[in-house]
Amino acid sequence: MLYEREKQVAIAAVTTAAQLCEQVRREQGSLAIAKPDRTPVTVADFGAQAIICQALGEAFPNDPVIGEEDSTLLRTQIEQLAQVTQYVQAYLPKATPESVAAWIDRGNAQVKSRYWTLDPIDGTKGYIRGDQYAIALALVEAGELKLGLLGCPALPVDLTQPDGERGVLFVAVRGQGATMIPLAGGAPRPIHVTDASEESLRRFARSIVSEHSNPTLQEAVVQAVGLTSPPWQLDSQAKYGVVARGEAALYLRLPFPITSEKRQNTWDHAAGVIMVEEAGGRVTDMYGQPLDFSFGAKLVNNQGIIASNGLIHEAVLAAVAQMAKES
Numbered sequence: 462m463l464y465e466r467e468k469q470v471a472i473a474a475v476t477t478a479a480q481l482c483e484q485v486r487r488e489q490g491s492l493a494i495a496k497p498d499r500t501p502v503t504v505a506d507f508g509a510q511a512i513i514c515q516a517l518g519e520a521f522p523n524d525p526v527i528g529e530e531d532s533t534l535l536r537t538q539i540e541q542l543a544q545v546t547q548y549v550q551a552y553l554p555k556a557t558p559e560s561v562a563a564w565i566d567r568g569n570a571q572v573k574s575r576y577w578t579l580d581p582i583d584g585t586k587g588y589i590r591g592d593q594y595a596i597a598l599a600l601v602e603a604g605e606l607k608l609g610l611l612g613c614p615a616l617p618v619d620l621t622q623p624d625g626e627r628g629v630l631f632v633a634v635r636g637q638g639a640t641m642i643p644l645a646g647g648a649p650r651p652i653h654v655t656d657a658s659e660e661s662l663r664r665f666a667r668s669i670v671s672e673h674s675n676p677t678l679q680e681a682v683v684q685a686v687g688l689t690s691p692p693w694q695l696d697s698q699a700k701y702g703v704v705a706r707g708e709a710a711l712y713l714r715l716p717f718p719i720t721s722e723k724r725q726n727t728w729d730h731a732a733g734v735i736m737v738e739e740a741g742g743r744v745t746d747m748y749g750q751p752l753d754f755s756f757g758a759k760l761v762n763n764q765g766i767i768a769s770n771g772l773i774h775e776a777v778l779a780a781v782a783q784m785a786k787e788s
């Protein structure tokens with residue numbers, strides 16, 4: 462099978478990173494430091510990036526990784542660097558503060574035709590709050606997504622059973638479909654988007670932090686296309702996973718204001734996009750253009766995200782165009 466080795470290496474690395482993140486959350490709770498852009502980062506963000514970049518570097522030494530974190534801040538925080546090193550040593554006993562920092566910085570490479578993109582914790586604010594987060598890893602070749610993984614340690618296997626089993630790993634390979642594997646171990650199960658035939662599935666997924674998108678406009682759009690059930694509110698790319706496995710028909714991420722020039726980070730979307738596509742859905746920007754992953758860190762050619770079951774996509778695009786014109 463194509464990409465079999467990449468898939469196995471990535472599954473092992475994301476699973477290990479998920480264990481590290483859960484252990485740090487149990488032991489450190491909401492501890493975080495602020496980055497220069499004032500967003501939070503934790504020992505677990507750094508530890509997960511170190512673990513995954515080390516594994517990718519060993520298996521695919523010529524592949525660059527474009528990741529969210531770098532070691533600049535961490536190198537000035539001796540205590541935090543020591544903690545990250547200690548957590549990483551549980552999996553890589555020879556790790557030192559210097560090797561950990563170097564692994565993290567493997568994630569700041571220059572883009573090439575083939576590259577990996579990594580968000581070691583997507584949804585750090587959800588992670589700190591005790592809610593959802595995702596470890597997001599994807600492989601891009603010549604601008605096309607080939608492989609995507611979303612490790613969601615806190616996501617219920619079934620959202621309607623919030624007290625049931627938690628912790629899933631979503632895996633998608635181009636042309637081979639999307640699957641969900643329990644993080645605790647078990648067989649992969651194919652997943653598919655919903656046809657939204659039932660009222661309970663006429664739902665959309667949105668962020669908890671309202672500043673990350675445009676809630677008012679999004680609400681108008683979902684009303685216009687008849688997604689009348691209350692939304693699932695989740696942090697992170699878990700939203701893409703929820704669309705891919707058919708629990709919501711749509712994930713909308715419209716900019717605020719709608720004319721904003723701000724561009725999305727590649728690592729905030731790549732893994733989620735291939736998950737929804739391989740589960741039978743469709744993902745475009747708010748103008749209906751495919752997302753262009755050929756640039757590296759930013760989606761410079763795209764604004765706003767629409768990830769749907771496919772069936773309602775054209776109706777959503779029409780509603781977004783109408784709302785954008787009116788606002």
Ligand SMILES: Nc1ncnc2c1ncn2[C@@H]1O[C@H](COP(=O)(O)O)[C@@H](O)[C@H]1OP(=O)(O)O
Pocket residue numbers: 500529580582583584585586587667668669670673695696697698729
């Ligand atoms: N001020 C910000 N600017 C850009 N992206 C942000 C900001 N704050 C959080 N994010 C990112 O937005 C996404 C979270 O959105 P949502 O609320 O839908 O879960 C995450 O990728 C998060 O980054 P991070 O990966 O560091 O958590």
Ligand SMILES: [Mg+2]
Pocket residue numbers: 500501502529585
């Ligand atoms: Mg961040």
Ligand SMILES: [Mg+2]
Pocket residue numbers: 506529580581582583584585
């Ligand atoms: Mg992150």
Ligand SMILES: [Mg+2]
Pocket residue numbers: 580582583584728729
């Ligand atoms: Mg992110």
